[in-house]
Amino acid sequence: MSVSSPCEICAMRSVRHTCTRCGQLVCDRHFDEETGLCVECASDVGRPGDRSPDPGRNPDGVDTYRF
Numbered sequence: 001m002s003v004s005s006p007c008e009i010c011a012m013r014s015v016r017h018t019c020t021r022c023g024q025l026v027c028d029r030h031f032d033e034e035t036g037l038c039v040e041c042a043s044d045v046g047r048p049g050d051r052s053p054d055p056g057r058n059p060d061g062v063d064t065y066r067f
């Protein structure tokens with residue numbers, strides 16, 4: 001019954017979420033749990049500062065250093 005489809009955005013991971021707006025199947029990485037939308041809809045709705053579709057980039061620094 002349940003066929004494991006790839007993410008419609010990256011087409012690499014197994015689908016775990018369905019966008020409540022456009023209905024496309026996306027993986028965990030391309031789903032915004034806060035809004036229940038895929039990253040495309042989330043950026044379309046308006047989330048300033050988070051519109052990077054490239055999963056390879058991680059703006060958040062791992063290192064924690066203080067002044």
Ligand SMILES: [Zn+2]
Pocket residue numbers: 007008009010011012013026027028029030
């Ligand atoms: Zn994906």
Ligand SMILES: [Zn+2]
Pocket residue numbers: 019020021022023024037038039040041042
């Ligand atoms: Zn969507």
